[in-house]
Amino acid sequence: SAALEGHRTKILRRFFLIYEQSGERIMLPPSRRDFVSLTLSESGSYTDSKQWHRQSCWRKWKQLSRLQRSLILFTLMLLLVCGILFPVFLFLSAESRLEAVREAFRHAWKGYKNFAWGHDELKPISKSHGEWFGLGLTLIDALDTMWILGLKEEFAEAREWVARALSFDKNVDVNLFESTIRILGGLLSTYHLTGDSLFLEKAKDIGSRLMPAFNTASKIPYSDVNIGKGTAHPPQWTSDSTVAEVTSIQLEFRELSRLTGDPKYKLAVMEVMKQVHKLDGKQDGLVPMFINTNNGLFTHQGIYTLGARADSYYEYLLKQWIQGGKTENELLDDYLLAVEGVKKNLLKKSTPSGLTFVGELSHGYFSPKMDHLVCFLPGTLALGAHFGLPADHMELAKQLMETCYQMYAQMETGLSPEIAHFNMHEGSTQDVEVKIADRHNLLRPETVESLFYMYRFTKDKKYQQWGWEILQNFNKYTRVPTGGYTSINNVRDPANPNPRDKMESFFLGETLKYFYLLFSNDPNLISLDKYIFNTEAHPLPIWPQSE
Numbered sequence: 001s002a003a004l005e006g007h008r009t010k011i012l013r014r015f016f017l018i019y020e021q022s023g024e025r026i027m028l029p030p031s032r033r034d035f036v037s038l039t040l041s042e043s044g045s046y047t048d049s050k051q052w053h054r055q056s057c058w059r060k061w062k063q064l065s066r067l068q069r070s071l072i073l074f075t076l077m078l079l080l081v082c083g084i085l086f087p088v089f090l091f092l093s094a095e096s097r098l099e100a101v102r103e104a105f106r107h108a109w110k111g112y113k114n115f116a117w118g119h120d121e122l123k124p125i126s127k128s129h130g131e132w133f134g135l136g137l138t139l140i141d142a143l144d145t146m147w148i149l150g151l152k153e154e155f156a157e158a159r160e161w162v163a164r165a166l167s168f169d170k171n172v173d174v175n176l177f178e179s180t181i182r183i184l185g186g187l188l189s190t191y192h193l194t195g196d197s198l199f200l201e202k203a204k205d206i207g208s209r210l211m212p213a214f215n216t217a218s219k220i221p222y223s224d225v226n227i228g229k230g231t232a233h234p235p236q237w238t239s240d241s242t243v244a245e246v247t248s249i250q251l252e253f254r255e256l257s258r259l260t261g262d263p264k265y266k267l268a269v270m271e272v273m274k275q276v277h278k279l280d281g282k283q284d285g286l287v288p289m290f291i292n293t294n295n296g297l298f299t300h301q302g303i304y305t306l307g308a309r310a311d312s313y314y315e316y317l318l319k320q321w322i323q324g325g326k327t328e329n330e331l332l333d334d335y336l337l338a339v340e341g342v343k344k345n346l347l348k349k350s351t352p353s354g355l356t357f358v359g360e361l362s363h364g365y366f367s368p369k370m371d372h373l374v375c376f377l378p379g380t381l382a383l384g385a386h387f388g389l390p391a392d393h394m395e396l397a398k399q400l401m402e403t404c405y406q407m408y409a410q411m412e413t414g415l416s417p418e419i420a421h422f423n424m425h426e427g428s429t430q431d432v433e434v435k436i437a438d439r440h441n442l443l444r445p446e447t448v449e450s451l452f453y454m455y456r457f458t459k460d461k462k463y464q465q466w467g468w469e470i471l472q473n474f475n476k477y478t479r480v481p482t483g484g485y486t487s488i489n490n491v492r493d494p495a496n497p498n499p500r501d502k503m504e505s506f507f508l509g510e511t512l513k514y515f516y517l518l519f520s521n522d523p524n525l526i527s528l529d530k531y532i533f534n535t536e537a538h539p540l541p542i543w544p545q546s547e
Contacts, residue, residue, distance in 0.1 A: 336389070
């Protein structure tokens with residue numbers, strides 16, 4: 001009885017509160033001792049309590065004012081509509097961004113098809129083409145991008161060209177590194193995505209023609225190969241190769257051995273890694289930029305950077321370890337040591353905003369110079385953290401991602417320069433300074449690449465928003481009306497960015513591909529647990545544990 005009396009009192013208090021909130025008053029009868037009446041069934045049990053609660057709720061609802069009931073019904077309807085429409089809005093927003101990337105690709109492809117079909121690069125301003133190797137670099141680089149974007153018509157016409165016109169039986173010198181990451185990597189990736197043996201046969205052909213580069217006394221490959229004559233040589237001005245070039249061909253040749261069953265490709269490139277692993281001349285895991293093909297030793301020692309000529313060495317240490325099923329601990333050890341070397345020697349903060357950046361070291365002197373190429377690092381650090389490496393790698397990745405975004409946001413065009421210098425002096429008013437010779441933008445992918453990794457692993461929408469801003473600025477300042485996109489000379493002059501009349505093949509092979517993957521909310525679209533991207537954004541499978 002006492003419990004029921006308490007329950008009744010609570011109901012009355014709620015009743016009075018409702019009327020107080022509505023601004024109404026209720027007159028009560030004279031005070032008297034209340035009583036509780038209970039109705040018992042024949043079996044002696046209480047009347048169904050659920051029925052009593054339903055009646056009680058209905059009475060309270062009827063006691064509300066018309067205004068109160070209207071407000072409650074409106075709120076419920078609003079919640080219902082938002083619950084249905086908000087996910088739809090998110091889907092449509094994501095789909096509109098994906099379509100914007102497809103449209104950008106079609107526009108670039110239109111220029112290439114109309115003015116540079118079958119050639120290496122488009123010159124969109126002059127409506128002509130540029131040649132490097134004469135092997136259709138842009139077309140091959142873009143094959144897997146078209147497949148991922150679902151551009152079936154464009155892919156079909158490109159495949160037809162590969163089948164009918166692509167021949168490697170040419171008396172032409174090609175760069176080992178560039179032809180490996182763009183051509184061999186592109187063909188292997190397209191084979192895995194499509195299952196079309198045409199691309200595997202072409203990959204075997206170019207792979208075998210590149211092997212003469214490894215015929216050196218040191219086993220460090222020459223930089224250039226004549227794929228028609230089967231000869232190789234260093235550049236005319238030096239006997240050196242760059243460290244990044246000889247240590248960033250491993251993913252592709254290892255995969256070629258796996259597919260063909262011929263170990264010669266993997267053995268050749270892993271011999272390079274073994275030699276570099278044991279060489280003197282490193283500083284806390286950081287490597288010099290050049291290596292001699294005659295004696296196999298580092299040259300120009302004392303200069304350490306994560307920019308040009310060294311960048312992808314660090315990237316491929318981690319990615320080979322992942323590709324091989326995380327069993328090659330020597331590669332992992334070198335990668336972890338290098339990350340600590342970066343923290344110790346190259347990591348600084350800018351003034352006034354305290355942006356974390358990666359500079360360079362030259363014979364003990366620190367330079368606050370950071371190439372846009374270094375913006376591969378946030379994505380690589382995040383990838384390592386995803387595969388179980390220290391959590392502070394992800395924290396550093398977030399800091400560097402902010403810096404790479406600011407290299408865009410602080411420019412008048414919203415596009416990053418090729419090279420930035422960061423202020424470290426007290427009293428500085430701007431974090432980023434750009435020398436006149438460094439103000440060009442080549443449509444590079446590294447920042448968008450890292451944004452993709454960061455969004456895929458964190459699901460933080462700000463990374464998609466940053467990428468969307470960058471894509472809009474590419475459209476505003478580099479898009480050519482008649483088709484294609486162009487590199488520009490001056491990211492600090494929105495009135496006259498001064499186009500360079502060149503669309504690099506990596507704009508289609510990497511930049512637009514990473515934009516598309518960034519804007520997609522599907523984690524299974526090129527799953528990072530199943531694929532590893534080469535340094536030209538061509539996805540290759542992570543090997544099964546059984547292998």
